[in-house]
Amino acid sequence: MASIKIRAKAEGGVTTVKALISHPMETGQRKDKSGAVIPAHFIQEVVCEHNGNNVMTALWGVAISKNPYLSFKFSGAKPGDSLQLTWVDNKGEKDSTKVQIS
Amino acid sequence: MTNTKRRTFLKGTMAAGAVSAAIGVGLLTPRMVLAAWPSAAFNAESVDAALNELLGSQQMEESDKIDIRAPDIAENGAVVPVTVTTDIANPESISIIARQNASPMVASFVLGSSTEGFVSTRIKLGKTSDVVAVVKANGKLYSTSKEVKVTIGGCGG
Numbered sequence: 001m002a003s004i005k006i007r008a009k010a011e012g013g014v015t016t017v018k019a020l021i022s023h024p025m026e027t028g029q030r031k032d033k034s035g036a037v038i039p040a041h042f043i044q045e046v047v048c049e050h051n052g053n054n055v056m057t058a059l060w061g062v063a064i065s066k067n068p069y070l071s072f073k074f075s076g077a078k079p080g081d082s083l084q085l086t087w088v089d090n091k092g093e094k095d096s097t098k099v100q101i102s
Numbered sequence: 103m104t105n106t107k108r109r110t111f112l113k114g115t116m117a118a119g120a121v122s123a124a125i126g127v128g129l130l131t132p133r134m135v136l137a138a139w140p141s142a143a144f145n146a147e148s149v150d151a152a153l154n155e156l157l158g159s160q161q162m163e164e165s166d167k168i169d170i171r172a173p174d175i176a177e178n179g180a181v182v183p184v185t186v187t188t189d190i191a192n193p194e195s196i197s198i199i200a201r202q203n204a205s206p207m208v209a210s211f212v213l214g215s216s217t218e219g220f221v222s223t224r225i226k227l228g229k230t231s232d233v234v235a236v237v238k239a240n241g242k243l244y245s246t247s248k249e250v251k252v253t254i255g256g257c258g259g
Contacts, residue, residue, distance in 0.1 A: 014218065027226070029204070044139045055214040061144040063200060063208040063226045065181045071222040074214060 004097040008083045015077040015101055017048065017056075019070045019085055027062040046070060046087045050077050050101075077101050144207050149199055149234070152207040156197065157238055165190065165244035170235045172250050179227040179252040186235040188219035194238045196221050201247070202231035227252045 006019040021043065028040025046058040046068075055074045077083070079101055086096035143155035150160040171185040186196050196219065197210040203226075211221045219237065227233075227250060234247040 050216075053214065053216075055217050057138075057212040058221075058223075059139060059144075059210045059212070061205060061207055061209060063203055063205070065224040065226055069183075069222070069224050071185075071220075072211070072213075073218040073220045074216045075218065076216045 003095045004085055004087070006083070006085050006097060006099050008077075008099060008101040010077055010079050010081075010101050014073050014075050015050075015083075016073050017071060017083065017085075019046075019048075021046075021068050021070075021087055021095075023066070023068060023087075023089065025062065025064055025066045025068060029062075041089060041091060043068060043087045043089045046085065048072075048086075049084045050074065051081055140210075143210075145205055146207060147205060149201055149206045152199065152205075153197075153236065153243070156207065156210055157195070157236070157243055159243055162236060162243045162245040165237070165246060168235050168237055168244060168246040170233060170246055170248040172233055172248055174249075175251045175253065176227060177253050179229065179254055181224050182227050182233075182250060182252075183222070183224050184233060185222040186220070186237075188235075188237045188244075190219060190237050190239045190244055192239055193219040197236040197238075198223070198225060199234040199236060200225065200227050200231045201234060203228050 003022045004019060008015055008017045023043050024041055026038055026041040030038045032038055040062055042062045043060050048056040056072050058070060081101045082098055083101055084098045088094040140156050143152045146152035146155055153160040167189040169187045172182060176182045184198060193213055195210055195212045198208040199206045200208050208225050230251045232247045232249050234245055237244045
């Protein structure tokens with residue numbers, strides 16, 4: 001779906017993954033104009049799998065910035081392999097996308 | 103019933119089914135799927151408590167094999183780019199802590215066996231704070247910290 005932008009590039013045996021997720025990452029500490037607290041709404045877990053093997057599990061709190069960015073590197077993948085990224089937030093909403101490593 | 107009507111009818115039922123399924127999942131997910139999400143660590147108000155909850159220890163060894171790249175001065179505390187790189191062999195996880203945030207635990211990245219000691223993300227800092235990178239490897243915790251001065255806070259407001 002549309003909430004994830006991800007790019008994975010294999011170079012010299014190392015794959016660099018860069019991902020951007022659209023998400024409000026609301027802390028639960030902010031107030032709206034009427035003074036009411038805006039409830040927390042944030043991604044708690046991001047899982048990334050290469051050909052079905054887990055290469056990264058990110059556990060996040062509210063202090064990750066709005067529209068989160070995540071980058072990491074792993075070895076052992078080749079161009080054409082599949083990479084899947086899934087996120088789940090504190091309301092149980094989730095999204096997932098699969099890309100081919102270039 | 104014509105074919106089109108039947109199709110509309112099916113769509114309607116399926117949509118309704120999906121919604122109720124989603125509600126059910128929404129209610130159950132935090133416990134079922136996120137059993138691994140360590141709420142106690144993320145809600146902890148002290149660095150020691152957060153480390154104990156998440157990594158089972160608060161004993162950290164200063165290490166020059168960890169590099170934190172973050173700005174010296176962040177104009178906007180809501181978006182502070184942080185990159186952690188480590189040369190420590192077989193890192194199991196990299197955690198990022200903002201010492202002066204209300205809840206210091208920012209994020210923890212659990213690395214796979216083929217994943218390198220590198221993560222980059224963007225974090226919120228409520229005010230000027232030491233950003234601490236904690237690397238777990240071989241059952242021990244190693245850390246490095248860097249102060250980031252914040253002119254406009256990223257929490258509350």
